[in-house]
Amino acid sequence: MTQPVxxxxxxxxxxxxPAVQPAATPLxxxxxxxxxxxxxxxxxxxxxxxxxxxxxxxLLLTLYRRQLRVCPEQPRHPLRDRLILSKGHAAxxxxxxxxxxxxxxEPLSAYATFGSPLEGHPxxxxxxxxxxxxxxxxxxxxxxxxxxxxxxxxxxTTEPATEPTGAPATEPSGEPAEHAEQAPRTWVxxxxxxxxxxxxxxxxxxxxxxQLGHLHAVIDHNRFQEWGWSPPAxxxxxxxxxxxxxxxAELAAKWRAFGWRVLEVDxxxxxxxxxxxxxxxxxxxxxxPSVVIAHTVKGKGVPMVEQDPARFHCATVTAAEHQTLLxxxxxx
Amino acid sequence: xxxxxxxxxxxxxxxxxxxxxRVLDGDLADSDGxxxxxxxxxxxxxxxxxxxxxxxxxAAGMADTGLAPWVFSFAAFLCFRxxxxxxxxxxxxxxxxxxxGSHAGGLSGRNGKSHAAxxxxxxxxxxxxxxxxxxxxxxxxxLAVRTLVADPAPAYLRFPRTPIDEVHxxxxxxxxxxxxxxxxxxALVSTGLAxxxxxxxxxxxxxxxxxxxxxxxxxxxxxGALGEELRGVRRIFVIEDHCTxxxxxxxxxxxxxxxxxxxxxWPRDYxxxxxxxxxxxxxxxxxxxxxxxxxxxxxxxxxxx
Numbered sequence: 001m002t003q004p005v006x007x008x009x010x011x012x013x014x015x016x017x018p019a020v021q022p023a024a025t026p027l028x029x030x031x032x033x034x035x036x037x038x039x040x041x042x043x044x045x046x047x048x049x050x051x052x053x054x055x056x057x058x059l060l061l062t063l064y065r066r067q068l069r070v071c072p073e074q075p076r077h078p079l080r081d082r083l084i085l086s087k088g089h090a091a092x093x094x095x096x097x098x099x100x101x102x103x104x105x106e107p108l109s110a111y112a113t114f115g116s117p118l119e120g121h122p123x124x125x126x127x128x129x130x131x132x133x134x135x136x137x138x139x140x141x142x143x144x145x146x147x148x149x150x151x152x153x154x155x156x157t158t159e160p161a162t163e164p165t166g167a168p169a170t171e172p173s174g175e176p177a178e179h180a181e182q183a184p185r186t187w188v189x190x191x192x193x194x195x196x197x198x199x200x201x202x203x204x205x206x207x208x209x210x211q212l213g214h215l216h217a218v219i220d221h222n223r224f225q226e227w228g229w230s231p232p233a234x235x236x237x238x239x240x241x242x243x244x245x246x247x248x249a250e251l252a253a254k255w256r257a258f259g260w261r262v263l264e265v266d267x268x269x270x271x272x273x274x275x276x277x278x279x280x281x282x283x284x285x286x287x288x289p290s291v292v293i294a295h296t297v298k299g300k301g302v303p304m305v306e307q308d309p310a311r312f313h314c315a316t317v318t319a320a321e322h323q324t325l326l327x328x329x330x331x332x
Numbered sequence: 333x334x335x336x337x338x339x340x341x342x343x344x345x346x347x348x349x350x351x352x353x354r355v356l357d358g359d360l361a362d363s364d365g366x367x368x369x370x371x372x373x374x375x376x377x378x379x380x381x382x383x384x385x386x387x388x389x390x391a392a393g394m395a396d397t398g399l400a401p402w403v404f405s406f407a408a409f410l411c412f413r414x415x416x417x418x419x420x421x422x423x424x425x426x427x428x429x430x431x432x433g434s435h436a437g438g439l440s441g442r443n444g445k446s447h448a449a450x451x452x453x454x455x456x457x458x459x460x461x462x463x464x465x466x467x468x469x470x471x472x473x474x475l476a477v478r479t480l481v482a483d484p485a486p487a488y489l490r491f492p493r494t495p496i497d498e499v500h501x502x503x504x505x506x507x508x509x510x511x512x513x514x515x516x517x518x519a520l521v522s523t524g525l526a527x528x529x530x531x532x533x534x535x536x537x538x539x540x541x542x543x544x545x546x547x548x549x550x551x552x553x554x555x556g557a558l559g560e561e562l563r564g565v566r567r568i569f570v571i572e573d574h575c576t577x578x579x580x581x582x583x584x585x586x587x588x589x590x591x592x593x594x595x596x597x598w599p600r601d602y603x604x605x606x607x608x609x610x611x612x613x614x615x616x617x618x619x620x621x622x623x624x625x626x627x628x629x630x631x632x633x634x635x636x637x
Contacts, residue, residue: 078397078398123424124425125425125426131396132392132393132396132421132425133420133421133424133425134420135420136416136419136420138385139385139389139416139417139420139421142385142386142388142389142390142393142417143389143390143392143393143396143421144393145386145389145390145393146389146390146391146392146393146394146395146396146397146401147393147394147396147397148393149378149390149393149394150354150393150394150397150398150399151397153375198385199383199385199386199389199417202381202383202385202386203386203389203390205381205383206380206381206383206386206390209381
């Protein structure tokens with residue numbers, strides 16, 4: 001269990017530096033294993049967000065295994081890259097990856113059960129590796145913006161936010177710190193449904209105005225949300241007769257219009273994801289912020305979930321169904 | 333001077349020696365006090381746009397890296413527009429962001445109901461781990477700012493639109509909780525701007541031969557020893573620039589004291605409206621003479637003691 005903020009702030013930087021955490025097994029194999037762990041955990045806890053966890057898992061795994069410089073033995077290392085899972089309902093996918101990286105050892109089967117640090121939605125005060133608490137949609141990009149702004153103009157620190165009386169003041173110059181090349185980057189993983197929240201666009205506007213090149217959004221664009229749009233009242237065709245509309249139409253055009261650099265990628269092609277994340281991370285501190293729109297499939301890898309995204313947004317399955325879900329994954 | 337202005341000035345001075353201080357504002361810097369910090373420390377000031385939800389979450393992100401952000405706006409736009417962000421990013425995540433809400437309470441001048449915040453305390457007092465301060469004068473304000481600069485915490489400072497200049501301070505030394513007059517069996521318990529109303533009412537009551545004391549709460553959360561201070565008091569009137577539910581009155585009721593408690597504030601159906609302070613206070617029975625009259629009548633009523 002992590003310590004409260006006030007105590008955590010006193011932790012001194014460790015000797016180890018943040019680094020990309022490579023896997024012992026090929027990434028595709030690990031992704032399949034994590035899918036299996038997600039299914040087991042959701043069944044053990046009595047249900048949960050199958051669709052969105054299975055669509056986002058390849059993004060999270062590739063980020064943590066190929067892109068993010070982190071330090072699991074010191075989860076709050078000041079120079080680490082940050083990842084905020086703004087679509088917090090996919091918590092089990094984040095937990096599965098963080099556990100692989102040895103941030104904690106609690107079993108995933110304890111997910112969302114009383115007394116477990118694996119809260120139903122990510123809780124930074126409970127679980128090491130969770131960079132910010134999320135769950136109420138729409139807030140993570142703003143938090144990431146604040147983190148990225150702070151990291152751009154100040155030396156990262158875990159010192160308490162106060163200074164002894166009389167300490168000399170240093171006015172930030174507004175220029176990037178000298179460590180700019182190695183400066184931490186902040187990644188925020190959003191849902192496409194989440195992009196209906198107005199706060200996302202408040203943050204998008206300010207991040208572009210501030211030219212926050214080290215802020216990266218990643219959108220799990222699986223094209224489904226819990227219920228989905230209804231046709232306008234009085235529309236000729238009933239809801240059932242219409243092709244499902246994506247949560248946000250013209251997603252790329254909207255981000256571009258807000259001043260972001262937009263990269264699009266197949267969200268289940270692990271090599272392409274790695275390249276795209278690296279491309280996003282080639283930005284300088286005062287470049288425009290970038291967004292990776294990852295085209296994903298809700299429930300990816302498990303046909304029964306893929307075929308019924310509405311049911312499996314948040315679902316409970318029988319023991320027999322659970323076996324069917326597991327059996328559809330490649331054998332370990 | 334408005335107390336929020338005073339807060340901004342003090343914070344700008346603290347900024348000389350506290351390099352981690354940051355001020356964020358939602359395009360009201362010249363009205364809410366942030367201007368003083370913005371002028372003195374431009375590189376540490378962020379005009380975040382008219383987007384209070386984003387502003388609060390951005391501040392939380394800054395706090396998580398070790399900075400000490402203060403967010404300025406009108407109380408109504410911080411507390412109501414960004415309540416969920418305060419709940420999740422400050423209260424639940426325990427991020428030490430200080431919110432400065434000017435134009436708090438029921439008096440909003442020409443602005444009227446959209447800009448009034450007569451129930452801000454009801455929202456903020458119910459959030460775990462968030463300090464709530466309602467300074468009544470410049471000295472109180474200095475205490476609150478000094479305390480939160482030295483020891484950052486999730487906090488809300490509520491300031492009235494009504495100016496309170498430095499020569500019209502409340503009696504005594506600033507403290508989270510203090511008696512403004514000698515303790516007596518009849519106590520007026522008040523907070524923020526309303527402590528001036530309570531003091532004036534007590535003076536009128538004294539002239540009528542009814543001795544009442546005034547207990548001023550500059551900090552409402554954590555509440556401190558309010559219950560102990562009121563032990564032995566026979567009759568309590570809470571006077572506040574807040575609706576009669578969810579503010580100081582509710583806190584005093586919650587103490588479970590033996591003494592009867594009556595709350596004098598904005599009625600439950602008050603949304604705020606345009607008007608001069610005196611006009612609004614008269615209409616709702618909150619001028620010193622009207623408060624004193626209400627108290628005298630209530631005390632004289634044998635069925636209510």
